[in-house]
Amino acid sequence: MASKLRAKSLNAADIRKESGIAVPEWDITVDVWGMTGAQRAKAIATSRDEDGSMDTGKLAVAVIIATVRDPETGELVYDEGDRDTLLGKSGEVLDRLATIGLRLSGMTPEARETIRKNSETASDGSTSDSPKVSA
Numbered sequence: 001m002a003s004k005l006r007a008k009s010l011n012a013a014d015i016r017k018e019s020g021i022a023v024p025e026w027d028i029t030v031d032v033w034g035m036t037g038a039q040r041a042k043a044i045a046t047s048r049d050e051d052g053s054m055d056t057g058k059l060a061v062a063v064i065i066a067t068v069r070d071p072e073t074g075e076l077v078y079d080e081g082d083r084d085t086l087l088g089k090s091g092e093v094l095d096r097l098a099t100i101g102l103r104l105s106g107m108t109p110e111a112r113e114t115i116r117k118n119s120e121t122a123s124d125g126s127t128s129d130s131p132k133v134s135a
Helices: 002-012 036-043 057-069 080-087 091-104 109-123
Strands: 019-021 028-033
Touching: 028 080, 028 091, 036 091, 057 080, 057 109
Parallel strands: none
Antiparallel strands: 019 028
């Protein structure tokens, strides 16, 4: 039984996506995908200052690098070489894109609360009509 569960979970398409996100300030439309575990760990690690505190500007850019994709190819639009240029862009645009990426990756307070509630429901054996975390 465990091998069936393992195979099913490892083969599941579980990355959430939002398509057609307009960025009029840059005259582009992009897709935003949730981060994988590895992308999430890297985004957090690269967003810490020397004293270990989280730099929210760096986090926003790290999330954008990890989540913004070309709608036609599905490829990431930005890479690490774009970090400094992106840091110089409008904070409003960065926040808008990063917020979508964070939400799709379960990293907003609201997403975490929904996950917590769903987890509590599952652990007490009851059923619920409450929605699962989704885009």
